[in-house]
Amino acid sequence: MEVKGGFVLVSADDPGMHSSQNEQDNRNYAKFAKIPVLDPSDSAEAKDFVGKAFDISETFHAPVILRTTTRTSHGKGLVQLGDPMERKVAGFEKNFEKLVVLPMNARKLRVDAEARLRKLEAFAEETDLNFEEEGEGRIAFITTGIAHVHLKEILPSAPILKIGMPYPLPMKKIQNFVSRFDRVIVVEELDPFVQEQILAAGIHVEGKNLIPGIWELNPEIIRDVLEKEGIIPEKKRHKTVKADAIPRPPVFCPGCPHLGIFHALKKAKAQIVTGDIGCYTLAAIPPFNSMDTCVCMGASIGNAIGIEKATGSGIGIAAVIGDSTFTHSGLTGLVDAIMNNSHITIVISDNSITAMTGGQPNPRTGWDLHRQPNAKMDFEIVARAMGAEHVYPVDPTNMAQTFDVVKRELEADHLSVIISQAPCVLYPKKVERDKFFTFLNNCTACSMCSRINCQAITRSGELTEKGRNKWHISEDLCTGCGLCIQMCKFDAIRPISRKGE
Known part of the structure; x- marks a missing residue:
């Protein structure tokens, strides 16, 4: 077209x-x-x-x-x-x-x-998108994209043919350029896209025989190649020393609504959890270790259906997908599950925002990119309209209710859709709820509160009589989700309003 x-x-x-x-x-x-x-x-x-x-x-x-x-x-x-350009729409x-x-x-x-x-x-x-930069020497380079900047940093005086439009290529210009030098090296990131086209045209150049074809390029990689080839003299460089820093792996935000639903899935002993793309993918790594697959957007439901068909049972199999991903490419998965009589449990972890990439709206948010209000998709109505009979909204901050529903549906021999609904703690604005603190006099260091894996909960310096560290809630990090207080049986976690009692 x-x-x-x-x-x-x-x-x-x-x-x-x-x-x-x-x-x-x-x-x-x-x-x-x-x-x-x-x-x-x-x-x-x-x-x-x-x-x-x-x-x-x-x-x-x-x-x-x-x-x-x-x-x-x-x-x-x-x-x-x-100056801004105005175009009339025909x-x-x-x-x-x-x-x-x-x-x-x-x-x-x-x-x-x-x-x-x-x-x-x-x-x-x-076109001036493809242009030649004059330089010194009998060895020249053809560059495109960010590789051009990296090469210029290492070899600023090299003759270069800069390609701004790598398809289709200016083969006559390239032939003329290559013919004037003893050796020409194509420097490009990832595939030999430019190099292969030039070689296919019968023009001899080098490239991926020297430059790595995987991972991100940087000036040091190019410097190493040029030094090994004798194109530039070896330069003594300072030895890189690894800093003895505490690792900071990605984690859920304190009070994230995904914490409650994954705690329930883990406690209910879900046999297989197929995952999707979003903040909730963090459940695949410690301390949760509660996600078994993650491929691409919308794959969670399809993967779960496929595993069910291969193993013969959908009992204990949960597919977890976020609200944004569900509207992007999960709706067809639900249709497939209904069409093929699947008996898996689909969990839509709905925080009503596209949180992972910065809080963009989606059909569940209730407003568009211009912050204009629009119709808010109701997942329960949508799922039932498609033909799902067992659809259950839950509040993941209500741990008992969420666990009961998750456990019951994982063990049921029918298709279930659980909609875990609670707002993101950061977007569209940071939640304002009553926070909690630890009354250390009552803390027994039982560690139950730590099992929700909230980043606001850490070990304190105060010890029990048995020498175990009591637990502390950071009031700066706490967002007041209330999960921890539901785990504590000793009245050691209290609302801020009870301070001083």
């Missing part, structure tokens, strides 16, 4: 998998779809390339991928602002041959796509 207005798809790769499940190079999608991809190397280019991408899209009537990576996205730099125009992709039209569009690609190849030779 062609596009009439500008269509720019921003795709952010995560080399090194800082917060992703996989390390992939999305430049490959451009070649697959036969559309251009732009690869900015710094903040200024990231901004400027947006405008260029729209221009290319509108000129060639094609979508354009703007591909960034972790370091480009997290970097900062000076940018030059221009409105929708009916075009049967281009917009209704039946086979009779698709065959012609297939030919048009190849013709458009030839035009884009000619454009690649002329």
Whole structure:
């Protein structure tokens, strides 16, 4: 299909998998779809390339991928602002041959796509997105994306062909550049996307035989390669000394509503818990160790159904998914579970916000990106409308009720949907509830309160007669969820209002 207005798809790769499940190079999608991809190397280019991408899209009537990576996205730099541009919206125009992709039209569009690609190849030779930086020496480099910045830091005077549009490539410009040097090395992050295209064109370059093809690049990696190849002299570097610091693994926020539901799942001895993408994925690591799979958004329900079909029983199998992920790609999983007579337990951990990525709204939140109120999806109504019969909302801060429902449904031989509903403690604003403190005179150091794994609860310096550390609640961290007081049988945890009694 062609596009009439500008269509720019921003795709952010995560080399090194800082917060992703996989390390992939999305430049490959451009070649697959036969559309251009732009690869900015710094903040200024990231901004400027947006405008260029729209221009290319509108000129060639094609979508354009703007591909960034972790370091480009997290970097900062000076940018030059221009005047806002106003574009008139032409409105929708009916075009049967281009917009209704039946086979009779698709065959012609297939030919048009190849013709458009030839035009884009000619454009690649002329555009200032691809340019040469003069330098010294007989060894030159072809760079793209953040790798350009890393190389310039190590070898600022090198001759470089900077590629801002890695597909389609300016092969004539590359041939001319390569022919003038004894050796040319392609420096790019992740896949040999540029290198393979150049080699396929019969132009000899080096690249992934020297530069690692996995993990995030940095200046030191490039320096090591250049030193080993004798391109730059070895430089004595200060030895890196590991700091003897206390590790800080990611943890749930104090009072997080996910604490209550996972405590219930663990106490009820769920046999298998398939997980999903969100803050609640932290339940997979210590101290909870209560999640057995995590693949991609929406996979929890499908994984649970598959395990049930393979093992012959859904009893004891729970699929945990957050509200944002459920609306994104969990609804179809629920349909599948109903359609295929699954007997698993689906737990929707609903804090009514997309907390993991900064508190963005979702269909359950009740307002849109512009903070305008909208209809709030009701998961109970939705689940029942789909055909689920056993649907139970619970408050995860009510531990007894939550445990009873979770245990009963895990043991039941039918499909269940448990909706664990409580607000995120941080978004859209920090919750304001009465906090709790530890009355140490009554604390027996039984450790029951610590089993909810709340970060506001730590060991104190005060000991019992048997020499065990009593437990302390940080009033600065406490958000007043009340889980801990439900665990204590000795009146050692009290509301702040009872201080001084």
